[in-house]
Amino acid sequence: MTKNDFIVRQKTLKRYALKISLVHLAVLALFMLWPQKKGLHGTDPVFAICLIACLFGGIVLNIWLQIRKQKQPGYCCPKCGKRFGKNAAKIVLATGKCGRYGETIITE
Numbered sequence: 001m002t003k004n005d006f007i008v009r010q011k012t013l014k015r016y017a018l019k020i021s022l023v024h025l026a027v028l029a030l031f032m033l034w035p036q037k038k039g040l041h042g043t044d045p046v047f048a049i050c051l052i053a054c055l056f057g058g059i060v061l062n063i064w065l066q067i068r069k070q071k072q073p074g075y076c077c078p079k080c081g082k083r084f085g086k087n088a089a090k091i092v093l094a095t096g097k098c099g100r101y102g103e104t105i106i107t108e
């Protein structure tokens, strides 16, 4: 993979993470309309429990989807499977190799 391919894939990952976060925010915004439709107050325990479940469930789902995407071929090291998060991607861009076992990632 060339350096440009690697950079494009990193940008794709960032866009994917942004999309997931925006969907989560949209779901939360729609969820906030629920008490007004049902005539519930914001302090209703059922609403509070559901809000917390939606908030933290969304965060867990967001992280899980991002990790799942990063484990796909082309987004992780082909030898050891190390995900190229922010720091690992910086190492790959600087050295052209995986930071764990030195597998060559970027070939010019």
Ligand SMILES: [Zn+2]
Binding pocket: 077, 078, 079, 080, 081, 082, 098, 099, 100, 101, 102, 103
């Ligand atoms: Zn590796």
